Amino acid sequence: MADALDALWQAAHDCHLHVEAGDLGRLGPVLRALEGTEHPVARAWVLALRAQLVLMLPRYGAVPRLSRIEDFVEGPPRARAGAIRAARDGLLAALLAFDAPAVTAYAKVAAQLVPGLSDGDVLTTEMCGAWQHFTSKQFEDCENRCAEIIARAPKLNAARTMVEAQALRALCRLLDDTTEQALALGRRASLAARSEGIPHAEFLAHGVLARSRRYAGQSHLALRILEALRPVVTAPWRGWLAWEWLMSGGDPASALRDLDSTASNFATDSARTLAALLQAAMSKEGSAAGELLETLGTRATFAMIEHDATCLVAAASPNTPSPSTEVEAWRYGAQNAMPRALDGLRLRGDGGQDEESAAAYVLYTAEGRGSRVLHWGLSSAPTGGALRIKQSKRAQGRVETVLSVLALAGPTGLEESECFAATYGFPFVPELHRGVFEVLLHRARATLGDAGSIHKHDERLELRSEGSLIIPDPRVSQLTRDRVLRVLSEKGQASAKEMAKHLGISLRSAQGALAQLSEQGACETQKQGRSVAYVVEDTVFSEPTLRLRADQLTGLTTFEP
Numbered sequence: 137m138a139d140a141l142d143a144l145w146q147a148a149h150d151c152h153l154h155v156e157a158g159d160l161g162r163l164g165p166v167l168r169a170l171e172g173t174e175h176p177v178a179r180a181w182v183l184a185l186r187a188q189l190v191l192m193l194p195r196y197g198a199v200p201r202l203s204r205i206e207d208f209v210e211g212p213p214r215a216r217a218g219a220i221r222a223a224r225d226g227l228l229a230a231l232l233a234f235d236a237p238a239v240t241a242y243a244k245v246a247a248q249l250v251p252g253l254s255d256g257d258v259l260t261t262e263m264c265g266a267w268q269h270f271t272s273k274q275f276e277d278c279e280n281r282c283a284e285i286i287a288r289a290p291k292l293n294a295a296r297t298m299v300e301a302q303a304l305r306a307l308c309r310l311l312d313d314t315t316e317q318a319l320a321l322g323r324r325a326s327l328a329a330r331s332e333g334i335p336h337a338e339f340l341a342h343g344v345l346a347r348s349r350r351y352a353g354q355s356h357l358a359l360r361i362l363e364a365l366r367p368v369v370t371a372p373w374r375g376w377l378a379w380e381w382l383m384s385g386g387d388p389a390s391a392l393r394d395l396d397s398t399a400s401n402f403a404t405d406s407a408r409t410l411a412a413l414l415q416a417a418m419s420k421e422g423s424a425a426g427e428l429l430e431t432l433g434t435r436a437t438f439a440m441i442e443h444d445a446t447c448l449v450a451a452a453s454p455n456t457p458s459p460s461t462e463v464e465a466w467r468y469g470a471q472n473a474m475p476r477a478l479d480g481l482r483l484r485g486d487g488g489q490d491e492e493s494a495a496a497y498v499l500y501t502a503e504g505r506g507s508r509v510l511h512w513g514l515s516s517a518p519t520g521g522a523l524r525i526k527q528s529k530r531a532q533g534r535v536e537t538v539l540s541v542l543a544l545a546g547p548t549g550l551e552e553s554e555c556f557a558a559t560y561g562f563p564f565v566p567e568l569h570r571g572v573f574e575v576l577l578h579r580a581r582a583t584l585g586d587a588g589s590i591h592k593h594d595e596r597l598e599l600r601s602e603g604s605l606i607i608p609d610p611r612v613s614q615l616t617r618d619r620v621l622r623v624l625s626e627k628g629q630a631s632a633k634e635m636a637k638h639l640g641i642s643l644r645s646a647q648g649a650l651a652q653l654s655e656q657g658a659c660e661t662q663k664q665g666r667s668v669a670y671v672v673e674d675t676v677f678s679e680p681t682l683r684l685r686a687d688q689l690t691g692l693t694t695f696e697p
Contacts, residue, residue: 141175141177141178144169144170144173144177144178145177145181145214147166147169148166148170148177148178148181148184148185148218149181151163151166151185152181152184152185152188152221155185155188155189155192156188156296156334156336157333157334157335158333158334158335160192163185163189166185167182167185167186170182170185176208176211176212176215177212177214177215177218179215180208180211180214180215180216180217180218180219180222181218183200183204183205183218183219183222184218184219184221184222184225186198186200186222187199187200187221187222187224187225187226187229188221188225190225190229190372191225191228191229191232191336191370191372192335192370193370194370194371194372194399199226199229199230200222200223200225200226202226202241202242202245204222205219205222205223205226205242205245205249206245206248208249209245209248209249213252213253216249216250216253217253217254217257219249220246220249220250220253220257220260220261221260223242223243223245223246223249223264224242224246224260224263224264226238226242227239227242227243227246227264227267228336229372230242231267231271231440232372232373232375232376232403233372233375233401233402233403234375234376234401234402234403234406234438234440234441235401235402235438236271236272236438236439239267239268239271240268240271240272242264243261243264243265243267243268244268246260246261246264246265247261247264247265249261255288255292256292256293256294259285259288259289259292259294259297260294260297262281262284262285263285263297263300263301265281266278266281266282266285266301266304267304269281270304270307270308270439271438271439272439273439275308275311275312276308276312278304278308279304279305279308279309279312282301282302282304282305282308283301283305285297285298285301286298286301286302286305289301295328295332295334295337296332296334296336296337298328299325299328299329299332299334299337299338299340299341300337300340302321302324302325302328302341303321303322303325303329303340303341303344305321306318306319306321306322306325306344306345306347306348307344307347307440309321310347310348310351311439311443313462315348315351315352315476316352318348318351318352319348319349319351319352321348322341322344322345322347322348322349323345323348325340325341325344325345326341326342326344326345328341329341329342335370339365339368339369339370339373339377342361342364342365343361343362343365343373343376343377343380345361346358346359346361346362346365346380346384347380349361350380350383350384350476350477350479350480351476351477351479352476353473353476353479354479355384355385355479355480355482355483355622356621356622356624356625356672357625357672358380358384358480358625359381359384359385359386359480359622359625359626360624360625360628360672362377362380362381362384362386363386363625363626363628365377366381366394371397371398371399374394374395374398374404374407375395375398375401375402375403375404375405375406375407376403376407376440376441377394378391378394378395378404378407378411379403379406379407379410379441379444381394382407382410382411382414383410383444383448383477383478383480383481384480385480385481385482385483385622386480386626387626388410388411388412388414388415388418389411389415391407391411392408392411392412395407395408395411402435402438403438405435406432406435406436406438406441406445409428409431409432409435409436410432410436410445410448412424412428413425413428413429413432413512414512416428416515417452417511417512417513417514417515417516420515421515422515422516423516425512425513425515425516426516429448429449429452429453429513429516432445432448432449433445433446433449433456443459443477444477444478446459447459447460447462447463447475447477447478448477448478448481448510448512450463450467451463451466451467451475451478451496451508451509451510451513452509452510452512452513452516452517453509453513453516453517454467454499454507454508454509454513454517454518455518460475462475462476463475466508467507467508468506468507468508468544469498469506469508469540469541469544469545469558472611472612474495474496474612478510481495481510481512482495482612482618483495483618483619483622484511492526492527492608493527493610493613494511494527494536494608494609494610494612494613495510495511495612495613496508496509496510496511496609496612497509497511497514497606497607497608497609498539498540498543498544498605498606498607498609499517499519499522499604499605499606500543500599500601500604500605500606500607501604502601502602502603502604503547504546504547504599504600505546505547506540506543506544506545506546506607507544508544508609508612514606519604519606521603521604522603522604522605522606523587523588523603523604523605523606524605524606525539525583525584525605525606525607525608526608527608527610532610533608533610533613534559534560534576534579535576535579535580535583536607536608536609536610537559537609537610537611538555538559538576538577538580539580539583539584539599539605539607540607540608540609540610540611541555541558541559542555542590542597542598542599543599543605543607545598545599547598548598549591549596549597549598549599550596550597550598551595551596551597552564552573552592552595552596552597553595555597556569556573559576577590577592577597584601584605587601587603587605588600588601588602588603588605589601616639616641616645616646616648616649617649617652617653619639620635620639620646620649620650620653621653621659621672623635623638623639624659624670624671624672625672628671628672629662629669629670629671629672630669630670631664631667631668631669631670632646632647632650632668632670633646633667635649635650635670650670653670654670659671659672660672
């Protein structure tokens with residue numbers, strides 16, 4: 137009997153390693169053998185294998201109930217080792233569902249199971265504790281734990297744990313405003329995941345790399361990574377990756393299609409709310425967009441997405457308190473670069489040449505105070521009765537720029553030299569620039585008409601208006617090359633002719649943008665017969681292969697955890 141149990145435990149242990157690597161070929165016979173006995177060791181490893189399956193093929197697996205795992209706290213070591221593995225994958229399922237209380241619960245039960253087990257099991261438990269610190273927003277403690285795990289993992293051959301810890305460190309750094317370090321960690325995690333070939337470690341590391349790219353202002357690379365992951369990831373990952381796709385500038389309709397048959401949880405519901413918000417804003421359904429913004433602000437409280445959500449709500453709702461100095465600086469014009477979390481949302485829908493390109497507008501009130509609002513929030517912002525300044529077709533949009541500068545300056549106005557520098561981007565030299573600037577101010581006054589005026593007193597300029605104004609701010613506008621990069625990221629490659637047709641722009645404009653991007657190294661050229669195709673690729677990321685096949689599990693039954 138003991139020999140048979142030893143053989144069964146060894147088969148379960150080996151099978152678990154193979155399933156973790158995406159090889160489900162031997163799982164069916166092993167599970168049936170384990171489920172044919174009531175021995176505690178067998179029952180614990182059934183939980184472990186079924187917990188793996190819920191992350192891969194949910195209809196064959198189940199998130200293990202905590203009470204079932206707790207049954208093994210006083211059990212034999214081999215049973216507790218299996219239960220720890222069940223707790224770890226239960227925690228991952230909770231993490232992907234954005235369920236912070238469940239993450240904490242699984243981490244705590246794993247810590248109860250570990251006394252007397254191997255160093256590898258101790259490391260697994262510590263990784264669970266690091267995720268608990270992350271979801272509890274104890275980011276410094278989380279990163280310190282990850283650094284310790286990374287130092288010990290190689291000696292224990294803990295490849296999955298190593299990749300997780302690297303990816304989690306990157307997530308912590310993103311929330312600590314150290315984007316460059318986060319990107320370096322994300323790149324390292326992605327490279328390690330690629331070499332190890334463990335599916336869920338790859339999904340995590342590549343998703344974190346995409347997020348790091350987005351925060352670093354490389355949303356086109358984030359989209360490229362996510363586009364490659366979308367057909368490969370298993371169902372539990374789709375909520376988080378749909379969120380990343382949307383925040384990187386991806387199409388809301390595509391995200392909703394990906395989530396169409398995915399079970400409802402905090403993650404999928406948050407992504408669906410974000411997609412619906414973007415669709416309502418695109419359709420200019422102001423009341424619906426406003427309600428969805430409010431919903432997003434109150435529900436998206438999970439550590440993985442809370443910063444994204446609070447930045448978006450504040451940037452789209454001028455009366456909402458700013459969650460950070462970065463958003464505050466952007467809102468009132470101290471910086472023109474989009475808040476890092478919102479880089480991908482600069483882009484608008486591809487509505488053709490007649491559509492405005494401003495990513496943000498300045499809302500100016502009769503009290504003389506202006507603030508920026510993200511274009512996604514314009515339809516739901518309190519703008520009743522405001523005069524809307526139309527965005528000009530001029531490339532630089534200097535009239536709208538000077539009006540935006542003065543609107544954000546407030547009732548005190550700006551020195552003439554400051555206003556010029558903020559409008560043109562270089563210092564004011566009166567003997568060279570005064571005439572040009574006076575012409576611009578004349579054009580700006582003509583654009584305002586009876587709605588407002590620009591006063592000059594003691595070399596100081598001030599915008600005045602008895603009513604509210606909505607002014608497109610060209611300093612926060614998408615450029616043709618931004619739109620081109622997004623299409624390349626989603627399609628993988630395109631010729632100049634295909635790009636022009638897709639975006640509704642002239643062939644010359646498409647060729648110019650693609651040539652500029654190629655010179656900057658943002659895309660590469662590939663010869664295809666007589667034509668040239670342009671390609672966007674991330675030099676670190678490598679597309680994972682689809683290793684998980686349902687037909688490898690023929691004959692398995694569903695399972696009640």
